[in-house]
Structures are given as structure tokens and as C-alpha cells.
Amino acid sequence: MMTGYIHGEIETTAGLFPRIETQWNRSDYWGAIKTRWSVGRMKYRVAPGIYAVGDPDRNSRVFVTGNYKLSFDHLRRALTGMNGWILVIDTKGINVWCAAGKGTFSTKEIVRRIRIHHLEQVVDHRKIIVPQLGATGVAAHEVKKMTGFTVIYGPVLAEDIKAFIDAGLKATEAMRHVTFPLVERVKLIPVDIFYGKYYMLIVPLVFLILSGLYPGGYSVDLALISGGKSAINLFSGYFAGCVLTPALLPWIPFRRFSAKGVVTGWFVALLLLLAGTLGLTLTEKVSWFLMMGALSSFMAMNFTGSSTYTSLSGVQKEMKTALPAQIAMASLGFMGWIITKFVSI
Amino acid sequence: MNGLVYLTDVVTLVLDRSKCSGCRMCMEVCPHAVFGIEHKKAVILHKDFCMECGACAKNCKEGAITVKSGVGCAAGIINGILRGTEPTCDCGSTGNCC
Incomplete structure (x- = not known):
């Protein structure tokens, strides 16, 4: 099923190569959805090698991509109606940009794949089109020196490839720039939700168990009622950090993601306060503001990893103050909440 | 840019214009339009847009760009x-x- 995109082979003087379909079938769409939800994401791979699109010959263009199937799928779909070669390099199943950052989409791997698959025997020209976001890991001049192949950086998005080729291998400025629109941010939310999967089961459970405490001893009924409310508060804080914050990113005040997270966390806490379910006493309410703010802030800060514009130096600077603040808020809130179990304040 | 700018004055990007040959490779690989060309040499136009991905430094033949990526x-x-x-x-x- 994983090889449903291959139909037949093409014979060349350099050997036989699989010919691939450019249209997505149902399993390709289903795979794209599953992988967004972290299901089998790390195993969604294509075998490295050379693939034929359409009816390529010795003058056809060569497109390089990583072996994360979603990257490969976007490329082959963008090549619909064209003849060309795809050189898939081994990025351990990681997408081009991340792999370039990690060093698996690299000069070394491109050079290695050109040699293993004898690209110089497949085509007469000496040009390869590499996705621009791969440039983080690839030094074009070194590839040229080692293999004779000139690296031409294609557009950021595979869907712009046709326009790029039609313009004589020239990318417009817009094609070169990474944006971060709502639809892209929303696509990344599921992965973020799964970041805390076990913790988001264990932590509410701990609150549920502790919720049964009262000055006279322990009550299971109390645990279920009050613990249920705690779980709702926790999930709401989590939701604020890893769903609301990414979705509303440009419209939330502050540049720091951790600060944006406090805003959304407190907004959600305010809604629960108005609904009358946040807590019973003033101390409990304040405690929940602290804990939900901290949780949302932490999750929002994690979204820096999914965002397309945060720098390492910036995130380090942000974390230096944000992490201690989050820990302080969460601890204070937790202590306050425990106290309300024994003292009615 | 779509209005999204991260923290300012933190980026480690440095360009040594004296080494620049004006090949424009940095402009080509930068995903955030950080570079421009002035007097046939690269110049940093929008430093705060930089996300320190390191693509420019990696592809600068002359070694004119450094960034802690x-x-x-x-x-x-x-x-x-x-x-x-x-x-x-x-x-x-x-x-x-x-």
C-alpha cells in the first residue's frame, strides 16, 4: 500500500527506475491526515533513490527532496504534467526544512546519493533543483566542487515549481519567503496537542485524587466533583496554550510566545470564572489563574518550535525569564490550591 | 512578512561586506528577506526578521556571513x-x- 504511487518502470541506459503517479490517491490523502495527527508520522517514508515522473529523458530536470513521504507527495503532485527525475535522499523520514536544520538534508547526503545512484549517467546536464528550505543544510558550492552538479534553489513551496520553471528557473520574491498564515498554523496544532499526551492524563488524575482531601479526611464523592472541575480547568489551560495561541498568534499582544500564552490562558480562566466553575474561594480562583496561565504559557512557548520565524537566540532569551516565571506561577498556584483543601479562604 | 516579528536585537547574524563578492546567494536562500544589495554587495536590511537558520552562511562561498544557527x-x-x-x-x- 505504501508503494501505491509507483506505476511501472522506465528503462534507461543507466538502468531501470520506478515511474511514479503524480496524482494523490485515497491512501495518500489519508496518510497526510494521519501524519498531521502524529499517527505513524516517524514511519511515513519513501525509499531513497531516483524516480521518474512522466516520460523523462537525458535532458530532463532533476528535483531533489527528502524521504518524508509528505515532502515527496507534495513534490510529485507539483510535477503533474511534466517530465522529470526526482532524487530522493535519505533524511530519516524528516521533512526538508527540519532535516536541513538537523543536518540530514545535507551536502554530504546529496553528494552520496548522486554517487550511489549514478545521476551523472542518467542525465547529460549537470544541474539539480533543490528546495530552498534545504539550503540550511546544503552548501551549493561544495556540491558543485564534489560532484560537478550545480545546485539551483527552487521555491519554498512545491506548488510554485511550475511557475518557477516557466519563468526560466527564477523564483519571485514571494516564492522565496516563508509566511505563517492561519491555515499553516492550524495544521501544526495537532502535533502540539500530542506533545503532552501522557502528562495530560496523569496530571488531571493527580488533581482528581488530591481533590478528595478535606479537613475531615478524604471523600471520593468530593474527588469526583471537584476533581472533574480541576480537569476541566487544566484542559482549558492546555487548550489555550496549544490551540488558541497558535491560531490567534498575530492578534495576541506581545512578541514573546510565553506572554501570548499567559494572555490566552487568563482569557480562558476568565471565561470559566464568569461561568462560575473556576473555583469556590478567592484563593482557589487566584490559584487557577496562576496554574492555567503557567500551563498555557509553557505550551505557547513550545509553539516556537513549530513557528517559522523564531530564532534560537530569541527563544533562549525568552526562556531565561519565562521558564522560571512559569515554574513559580505553577508552584504558587498549586500550593494555593492545596491550601484551599484544608482552609476555607 | 505577514506582520510576525519575533524579539528584536537578539540575532547573531553578522555580515562582513569586505569579503562579499555580490553573488546574491544569501538573498536567494534567505526565507525572510533579511538581505538586499547595495553598491553590488550584500547588505543586511532587516536583521530582526532573521531566524538564524544559517542557510546564508552555509551558502556563502566567501565566508562573509556568520550566524550562530x-x-x-x-x-x-x-x-x-x-x-x-x-x-x-x-x-x-x-x-x-x-
Whole structure:
């Protein structure tokens, strides 16, 4: 099923190569959805090698991509109606940009794949089109020196490839720039939700168990009622950090993601306060503001990893103050909440 | 840019114009329009747009650009702190990688 995109082979003087379909079938769409939800994401791979699109010959263009199937799928779909070669390099199943950052989409791997698959025997020209976001890991001049192949950086998005080729291998400025629109941010939310999967089961459970405490001893009924409310508060804080914050990113005040997270966390806490379910006493309410703010802030800060514009130096600077603040808020809130179990304040 | 700018005055990007040959490779690989050309040499136009991906430095034949590149990712930085390494988004076997 994983090889449903291959139909037949093409014979060349350099050997036989699989010919691939450019249209997505149902399993390709289903795979794209599953992988967004972290299901089998790390195993969604294509075998490295050379693939034929359409009816390529010795003058056809060569497109390089990583072996994360979603990257490969976007490329082959963008090549619909064209003849060309795809050189898939081994990025351990990681997408081009991340792999370039990690060093698996690299000069070394491109050079290695050109040699293993004898690209110089497949085509007469000496040009390869590499996705621009791969440039983080690839030094074009070194590839040229080692293999004779000139690296031409294609557009950021595979869907712009046709326009790029039609313009004589020239990318417009817009094609070169990474944006971060709502639809892209929303696509990344599921992965973020799964970041805390076990913790988001264990932590509410701990609150549920502790919720049964009262000055006279322990009550299971109390645990279920009050613990249920705690779980709702926790999930709401989590939701604020890893769903609301990414979705509303440009419209939330502050540049720091951790600060944006406090805003959304407190907004959600305010809604629960108005609904009358946040807590019973003033101390409990304040405690929940602290804990939900901290949780949302932490999750929002994690979204820096999914965002397309945060720098390492910036995130380090942000974390230096944000992490201690989050820990302080969460601890204070937790202590306050425990106290309300024994003292009615 | 779509109005999204991260913290200002933190980026480690440095361009030594005296080494620049004007090949425009940095402009080509930069995903955030940080560079421009003035008097046939590269110039940094929007330093605060830089996300320190390192593509420009990597593709500068003359070695005119330096930047401490890495992942601008909080989870990656925490990973690095826990393991005592540089920030890494290599999340190993947990399956939650970028």
C-alpha cells in the first residue's frame, strides 16, 4: 500500500527506475491526515533513490527532496504534467526544512546519493533543483566542487515549481519567503496537542485524587466533583496554550510566545470564572489563574518550535525569564490550591 | 512578512561586506528577506526578521556571513539543557519531532 504511487518502470541506459503517479490517491490523502495527527508520522517514508515522473529523458530536470513521504507527495503532485527525475535522499523520514536544520538534508547526503545512484549517467546536464528550505543544510558550492552538479534553489513551496520553471528557473520574491498564515498554523496544532499526551492524563488524575482531601479526611464523592472541575480547568489551560495561541498568534499582544500564552490562558480562566466553575474561594480562583496561565504559557512557548520565524537566540532569551516565571506561577498556584483543601479562604 | 516579528536585537547574524563578492546567494536562500544589495554587495536590511537558520552562511562561498544557527524551539532548548548538549530538535524515539 505504501508503494501505491509507483506505476511501472522506465528503462534507461543507466538502468531501470520506478515511474511514479503524480496524482494523490485515497491512501495518500489519508496518510497526510494521519501524519498531521502524529499517527505513524516517524514511519511515513519513501525509499531513497531516483524516480521518474512522466516520460523523462537525458535532458530532463532533476528535483531533489527528502524521504518524508509528505515532502515527496507534495513534490510529485507539483510535477503533474511534466517530465522529470526526482532524487530522493535519505533524511530519516524528516521533512526538508527540519532535516536541513538537523543536518540530514545535507551536502554530504546529496553528494552520496548522486554517487550511489549514478545521476551523472542518467542525465547529460549537470544541474539539480533543490528546495530552498534545504539550503540550511546544503552548501551549493561544495556540491558543485564534489560532484560537478550545480545546485539551483527552487521555491519554498512545491506548488510554485511550475511557475518557477516557466519563468526560466527564477523564483519571485514571494516564492522565496516563508509566511505563517492561519491555515499553516492550524495544521501544526495537532502535533502540539500530542506533545503532552501522557502528562495530560496523569496530571488531571493527580488533581482528581488530591481533590478528595478535606479537613475531615478524604471523600471520593468530593474527588469526583471537584476533581472533574480541576480537569476541566487544566484542559482549558492546555487548550489555550496549544490551540488558541497558535491560531490567534498575530492578534495576541506581545512578541514573546510565553506572554501570548499567559494572555490566552487568563482569557480562558476568565471565561470559566464568569461561568462560575473556576473555583469556590478567592484563593482557589487566584490559584487557577496562576496554574492555567503557567500551563498555557509553557505550551505557547513550545509553539516556537513549530513557528517559522523564531530564532534560537530569541527563544533562549525568552526562556531565561519565562521558564522560571512559569515554574513559580505553577508552584504558587498549586500550593494555593492545596491550601484551599484544608482552609476555607 | 505577514506582520510576525519575533524579539528584536537578539540575532547573531553578522555580515562582513569586505569579503562579499555580490553573488546574491544569501538573498536567494534567505526565507525572510533579511538581505538586499547595495553598491553590488550584500547588505543586511532587516536583521530582526532573521531566524538564524544559517542557510546564508552555509551558502556563502566567501565566508562573509556568520550566524550562530540552531533551532528556535523551546522544546529543543529544554532537550539540550536536560542532555547537557546544544539545543537539539532531535527528539529521539519519542516520535514527537518537528
